Amino acid sequence: MRVGVITFPGTLDDVDAQRAVRYADGEPVPLWHGDHDLKGVDAVIVPGGFSYGDYLRCGAIARFAPVMQEVIEAANKGMPVLGICNGFQILAEAHLLPGALTRNHKLHFVCRDQWLSVENNTTAWTTRYDAKAEILIPLKSGEGGYQADEDTLKELEDDNRVVFRYVGENPNGSRNNIAGITNARGNVVGLMPHPEHAIDALTGPTDDGLGMFLSLLDTVVKA
Template sequence: MSVRVGVITFPGTLDDVDAARAARYAEAEAVPLWHGDPDLKGVDAVIVPGGFSYGDYLRCGAIARFAPVMDSVIEAAGKGMPVLGICNGFQILCEAGLLPGALIRNSGLHFVCKDQWLKVENNTTAWSSRYELGAEILVPLKSGEGGYQATQSTVDELEGEGRVVFRYVGDNPNGSRDGIAGVTSANGRVVGLMPHPEHAIDALTGPTDDGLGMFLSLMDEVVNA
């Protein structure tokens, strides 16, 4: 079965090429999707990659959320299509209401760029099933507005329902609530995280190949559906 993964490009997107490369590493077909085109081209899943969509004007992801392509993504996600938001993509998914919470300026008010250890807290989502529960993975983190925040009731709900997918190990690099690095929708189909798994798919070019597991998880989900 050929799995088609759409990768969105907004003005200011930086990591669409890397996300497409990660999809190809997992033996999926990477399908480019343009922000101004609502057509998802029959893809099986969508990646909303990192960067600075629309220059991060207003606030990160606030304008991208209203791009024509996102209307189609929201509709498809409502029907169960797997969607992954990475960094700015995570911000966009939160702005679009597909994931709860918001991302704000890092607690130290500095851009953070480092290889970051994450703990896998949920391995039942469409994007995390290849990992052992409790495994620690090393992937790059690069963001200035990566502090995950939500109301206490929302955090309690996420924690109580096991919807925290990844958590920072060691020092909290950006002041996120409860060290949260990534969360999932209630059905486990939509996942967002601040660190960049697409930059850790090959030990030759990244700190590890730990990030590849997210894209292989998607392949399992689609093929076995």
């Protein structure tokens, strides 16, 4: 399994994402924002950080990077794509996922270990989890409030496209406590919390995040 991990200027979590791929017995393939091809990878991770300094809006400039045009095309053909934190913001700006991420409702940057419930364990990235499993992984973001209009929210809920929901107090004002969503096909997933930081109890609060990368392994092997 070869998994591309994109680095934009200002990306922070590409190295941890690559490490998570290795923990799932995959081969991480570094992709640069200026690349015009995906080097034959089986899947792509758009990691967290502050691409292009979060100028204009989070993800608004990264969405137009050359490598993203390749990602958009591949995602629309069914390639598994995971956006974490800033990666989720980029996928939303790229219209691969609906809605938008906005400033946390209490304006503070939130950095803590966060309980999530797994609402959909049928996506390319979540099959290793039990239905309604609760997992503990880090959340660290200032603009993680998920917003969408009522019709979009209804569609997400009716079609079971909410993948993760915050458990307990809503950390950032996200509508319906949404922490992560998927597209209609289930190959593209975006979430604000960081599964790549929770793959080994030595370096994270748990290893609960590893399931996402092992799920991808299952998806790729099956394909």
